[in-house]
Amino acid sequence: MLIREWIGNSQGHAWRLNHHIAEHIPFSFHFHPEYELTLTLGANGQRHIGSDVEQFSECDLALVAPNQPHSWQAPSRSDGQAIELQVVLFRLDWLVSLAEHGMPELRHLCQWLGQIRQGVIFSPSCTQYVAPRLAKLHELHGLRRLTALLDILAELEKDIAARFIAGEVTQIDPDRRLIKAMTHLQTHYLQPISLHELAQIANCSATTLKRLFAQQMQSSFSQELARLRIAHASNLLLTTDRGIDWIASQSGYPCISHFYQQFSERQGQTPSAFRRQAKQRNPSQLSTGISM
Structure with a gap:
């Protein structure tokens, strides 16, 4: 299920720090209007950001752009140790x-953030350098925590080896009707749903909603629906040994040929090839028997 997160303030500023210790990371596609910087320590699994799906391991650092659906997923460690997320x-x-009220040094950072489309995956060298400071951020308080965060963001901006996830920039503060439509879509995308039904939820015409998708998300209803369903299917391919027919039906595709067509269009390969390639990269981390 995909949910919208509303983020409150932390330390009197428009930012929030969450420190998690967990046995595993469940797949939970969600989105919010904030940037999200996530450090994952001691996990091996899959990272979904927008249309990008990639394996990650041990020490992973990624930045998600506003309003981009995303999720991490990782099984419990074989040694019983906990997974840490900052x-x-x-x-x-x-x-x-x-930047405009006394800290002009932040202007370049703001420009850098503004060009991020779906997200950024930071290089191993940058991640290893920043991780110790980011992992200790929750132990700091007040001004020390704030200055540490700004220092970390400044270091990330310097990572010339970072991988930028391509895609269209999503408007940071979308129309409330679009938010209502997307919230409903991202909760019910595995069920039969139409643009007209979504327009009724958003209290607008189908024509208006179609325009909002195009103007504010540079996308369409059908593209967003396919993105959510294919992300769900990709996770099932990576975390179960179930057949393609079952995965298609569990991902909102009663027609297997339609599933193959949309999966190949979005992932650039067939579902079987996607699973086979992933197993070749990380054979010990797939087919965990997790059923969703």
């Missing part, structure tokens, strides 16, 4: 306000 959520308008 998650920072912040708004660009907060940093812009700081």
